[in-house]
Amino acid sequence: MTASDESLDLARVAAQAAADKLAQEVIGLDVSEQVVITDIFLVCSGTSERQVAAIVDGVEEALLKDRSRKPLRREGERDARWVLLDYGDIVVHVQHAEDRAFYALERLWRDAPALDLEVSDGRPEGESADPA
Template sequence: MDLAQIRQQVMTGASAVSAKKATDVVVLEVGPLLGITDFFLLLSTANARQLKAAVEEAEHQLRTTHGRRPIGREGSPEAGWIVLDYGDFVIHAFTAVQREVYGLERLWSDAVRTEVDEAVEAR
């Protein structure tokens, strides 16, 4: 699958979580830095219930639109974080508090960053 197709799938996930009131939705292009995946989709929610709803909507939209299912899943709404691994991209969903704790944007500060609010509107 080429990078444009993967990016399109990531944006489908971004649109899905945004529709469920996720905030601070960001795509990091980590492929050149990491080598095992191309993109991280990061998002925050206000609470565990929103976290669950956002992740479920992303899974649903990626399955129905692109026929994709995660190859791995970790975390839980109660823990305040969920990771969905799709191989060529990974969705990192957090409550706002847990996102600060993990600080993935600080860890991957060299990655090309796309603010999804702007990118979703451009689609």
């Protein structure tokens, strides 16, 4: 069994919203074979607590505006180091870059296939990610 089309759609909207807030390494993992309670883990990171909070706000706003979805549960907002947004079909993990390196969710879920989220990098056309 693979993630449903609806789950993939939600993940793409959330991923683009995260990218629009300049989230780093936005990836989607199809965990529908390994986990009963959700289809997709969306994982991304920010370089500061402030950016993590902005990414979370962007994801929540986009899913509410574009798909009329509110998170069923959210955890970690107070510290803004690792915020989890549970939408049922997808679970969004927004982590501080240091915590992401430490916990390595991609390694933990390495058996889950990566998804093509069709995300642009959130930067204006012609602007590169590398300022050098």
